[in-house]
Amino acid sequence: IPYNIDWIFPKLRRPSRLWHIASTGVIGLVGFFSKIVIVWLNKTRVHNIEVLENLLENRPKGTPLLTVSNHHSCFDDPGMWGLLKLRNVCNHNVIRWSMAAHDICFTNKYHSLFFMYGKCIPVVRGAGVYQPAIDLCIEKLKLGHWVHVFPEGKVNMTKEDLRFKWGVGRIIYETPILPVIIPIWHIGMETVLPNEPPYYLGWARN
Known part of the structure; x- marks a missing residue:
């Protein structure tokens, strides 16, 4: 029986x-951990990240930001955001809202609390476009x-x-x-966290 996620949406809609x-x-710890893994333990090359940084820091108040990217590893999010400045990746008022599969990330109360505090919205894959997760993304x-989606x-x-x-x-x-829509394309994240066992974070990857 899938874990009941109905209680999560009111808490995300009107955060206490x-x-x-x-x-x-949670955002501070995960953001700092992502920075360690992606920037300090691995080698990355980034193009045009200043465009995203500028939008995070300087876009007019009330201007929605939507980023979309390919999805090659379970570490894509939060890994990608480890490339941002610490003041952005560790700031829960700045960092993205993102949908996460309810049957993977929201399987019990404790997992649900962690991902909920990490600004993740439980999406039911296969439930169509008219479901609470999509509604909440639109509301945010x-x-x-800022909302991030993996369109795949x-x-x-x-x-x-x-x-x-x-x-x-x-x-x-x-x-x-x-x-404002920003497309993101990344390669190599599956070498940092493989998609098959053993699921160990890699280091010294390009």
Whole structure:
């Protein structure tokens, strides 16, 4: 029986003071850990990250930001954000909202709390475009927040061309103010965290 995720959405929709405190801790720890793994333990080459950094720090208040990327590893998020400045990747007021599979990340109360405080929204894959996760992404964009989506809808281990999920189109179409949309393409994250056992974080990868 899948874990009941209904209680999570009201807490994400109207975060309490306790949520903000816990989220600050989780985002700070995960952000710093990502920085260690991606920047200090591995070798990366990045192009045009200043575009995203500038939008995070200087876009007009109320302007929604939507980033989309390919999905090659379970470490893509938070790994990608380890490339951001510490003041952004560790700031829970700045870092993205992101959908995460309910049957992987939200399987019990403790996992749910961790990912909820990490600003992850439980999405039910196969439940269509009209579901609470998509609704909440639209709501967050309406408030001018940053939302990240993996339009392939799953980890693409074969790296084949997959049809994008329609929920991305609904998110863009139903956000009253057209979001600033930033596409991101990355390679090599599956060498940092493999998709097959043993699931050990790698180091000295390119």
